[in-house]
Amino acid sequence: MLMKLVFHMKKSISIPIIIISFSIFISVVYLGTSNSFLFESLDIIGNNVKSDEETKLNSIISKFDFEGSIDIKNESDILKIRDELIFYIWNKPPSIIFPTDNSSKILPTLVEKNILDTRFSDLENLMKIDKLSIEMANGVNSIVYIFHAEQNNNQLMIYHQGHSGGFINGKSTINYFLKNGYSVMAFSMPLVGMNSQPTINIENIGPIKFFEHDQFKLLESENFSPLNYFFSPINHSLNYLDLNYNFKNYYMIGISGGGWTSTVYPALDTRISKSFAVSGSLPIPLRIAPQDIGDYEQLIPSFYSIANYLELYVMSSYGHNREFIQVFNKFDPCCFSGTLYENYENEMYDTISKLNSGSFEIILDDTHNKHEISEFALNSLLKKIQT
Numbered sequence: 001m002l003m004k005l006v007f008h009m010k011k012s013i014s015i016p017i018i019i020i021s022f023s024i025f026i027s028v029v030y031l032g033t034s035n036s037f038l039f040e041s042l043d044i045i046g047n048n049v050k051s052d053e054e055t056k057l058n059s060i061i062s063k064f065d066f067e068g069s070i071d072i073k074n075e076s077d078i079l080k081i082r083d084e085l086i087f088y089i090w091n092k093p094p095s096i097i098f099p100t101d102n103s104s105k106i107l108p109t110l111v112e113k114n115i116l117d118t119r120f121s122d123l124e125n126l127m128k129i130d131k132l133s134i135e136m137a138n139g140v141n142s143i144v145y146i147f148h149a150e151q152n153n154n155q156l157m158i159y160h161q162g163h164s165g166g167f168i169n170g171k172s173t174i175n176y177f178l179k180n181g182y183s184v185m186a187f188s189m190p191l192v193g194m195n196s197q198p199t200i201n202i203e204n205i206g207p208i209k210f211f212e213h214d215q216f217k218l219l220e221s222e223n224f225s226p227l228n229y230f231f232s233p234i235n236h237s238l239n240y241l242d243l244n245y246n247f248k249n250y251y252m253i254g255i256s257g258g259g260w261t262s263t264v265y266p267a268l269d270t271r272i273s274k275s276f277a278v279s280g281s282l283p284i285p286l287r288i289a290p291q292d293i294g295d296y297e298q299l300i301p302s303f304y305s306i307a308n309y310l311e312l313y314v315m316s317s318y319g320h321n322r323e324f325i326q327v328f329n330k331f332d333p334c335c336f337s338g339t340l341y342e343n344y345e346n347e348m349y350d351t352i353s354k355l356n357s358g359s360f361e362i363i364l365d366d367t368h369n370k371h372e373i374s375e376f377a378l379n380s381l382l383k384k385i386q387t
Contacts, residue, residue: 057288060285060288061285061286061288061340061343064283064285064286064343066283066310066343066344066347067347067350069283069308069310069311070310070311070314070347070348070351071311072311072314072315072351072355073354074355075318075355075357078314078315078318081306081307081311081315082094082267082268082315084306084307085267085268085303085306085307086098086268088225088227088302088303088306089225089227089228089231089268090225090228090232091223091224091225097235098235098269105239105240105242105243106236106239108132108133108134108144108236108237108240109133109134109135110131110132110133111130111131111132111240112130112131112132112133113128113130114128114129114130115129115130115131116129117129117145119168119171120145120147120168120171120174123147123171123174123175123178124175124178124179125149125150125151125178125179125181126147126148126149126150126178127148127149127150127152128148129145129146129147129148130145130146130148131143131144131145131146132144132145132146132236132237132240134232134233134236134237136228136229136232136233137224137228138198138200138219139196139198139199139200140190140191140195140196140198140210140229141195141196142187142188142190142195142229142232142233143188143193143194143195144185144186144187144233144237145167145185145186146183146184146185146186146237146241147174147178147183147184147185147186148183149178149181149182149183149184151181152181152182152183153181153182153248154246154247154248155181155182155183155247155248155249155250155251155385156182156183156184156185156241156247156249156250156251157177157182157183157184157185157251157252157253158184158185158186158187158234158250158251158252158253158262158272159173159174159177159184159185159186159187159253159254159258160186160187160188160189160234160252160253160254160255160257160258160259160261160262161186161187161188161189161192161193161254161255161257161258162189162254162255162256162257162258162259162260163189163192163213163256163257163295164256164371165188165192165193166188166192166193166194166195167186167187167188167193168193170186170255170258170373172373173253173255173373173378174186176378176382177382180382182251183247185237185241187233187234187237187258187261189213189230189257189258189261190213190216190229190230191210191211191212191213197209197210197211198210200218200219202218202219205218213295213296213297214295214296215296216229216296216297217296225303226296226297227297227300227303230261230264230297231261231264231265231268234261234265234269235269238250238269238271242271249273249274250271250272250273251272251273251274251275251276251385252265252266252272252274252275252276253275253276253277253278253373253381254276254277254278254280255278255279255280255371255372255373256278256279256280256334256335256371257280257295257297258280259277259278259279259280259281259327260277260280260281260294260297260298261280262275262276262277262280263275263277263280263281263309263312263313263316263324263326264312264316266315266316266322266324267307267312267315267316268315270319270322272316272322273321273322273323274322274323274324274325274384274385275316275323275324275325276324276325276327276381276384277324277325277326277327278327278329278372278373278377279327279328279329279332279334279335279336279371280326280336281294281298281309281326281336282309282336282340282341283308283309283310283344284299284304284308284309286340286341286343286344288340291334291335292335292336294335310344310347310348313326313348313360314348314351314352314355314360317348317352317358317359317360318352318355318357318358319357319358320357320358322357322358322359323358323359323360323361323384324358324359324360324361325360325361325362325363325381325384326341326361326362326363327362327363327365327373327377327380327381328341328362328363328364328365329365329368329369329370329371329372329374330364330365330366331366331368331369332369332370332371333369333370333371334371335371339364341362345362348360361384363377363380365377
């Protein structure tokens, strides 16, 4: 009885399948050279789905007032916000973090001159490499290299790598500026590259090995912000350079998480005259794709309530002979691709124009489909520095 039932079911299922298959076959034969109709229909369906999704996203974006989110009207506003940000990060007044008296500036823990690192031995126009080892709270450190140019223009480019690895990944960018006469000071993000990944004992939790930035939330307190780990190495290193060298200008460039660093740090330290952030950030309301959300440091409510991203852009742009440029890779497979910046670009230009000091610009790089600082971007930025 069971066998008959199974057989009957197979027959019942087979008949409609045969009919459907035959219908598709007849349709294809009938359409002949017009079988593109099937693909066009699929394209229409796909485009409709895409259009619906874009409509939803545009609806979300349209609810945000980009112009109204910039609460900076003059230099006094910038100075006030900058002081608040500095105190938030270091829990100390700006006069301690950025002293005017060079003799009181904090130096790196260890300086090693003229080191050998064979990974960089083939760099062009390289005279020597100095290494700074900066020790911070809880065993977190930062290893910094200073690449001194042989034939140099007495100007320094700060290069900051992102989350993907140490600054060895930025070797081509380091080489580009070296061969054009710029000394380069290179940084990796905390816990990345040659930097330490310490085991830290957390009260009432236990020892935890730190290797992801999101873990920094466990170290937050009223007296300590883990943002200290991102910005202290740059501050200490510039203090060291101020004491020991006489560079005419400091510039800064970074990719991805390094692009974020190259966005925020110049807002705090006006020693950086021109800064370039590649695939580094978008205002939080425009982060409508999962890949754009960002790590811990990009989403700290108490920090960005002091200055949101648009205000940070303004602060990094503002000042005599200062400029902040965002570079977006249009086809970036990692993050911040496309042209979402168009939603705030005009507001930024208007704000900087009203402040009447400094410069802001956005460059769209459509020359490749990688997450990198391209040759096009480097050439474009070099022109900006040289003009």
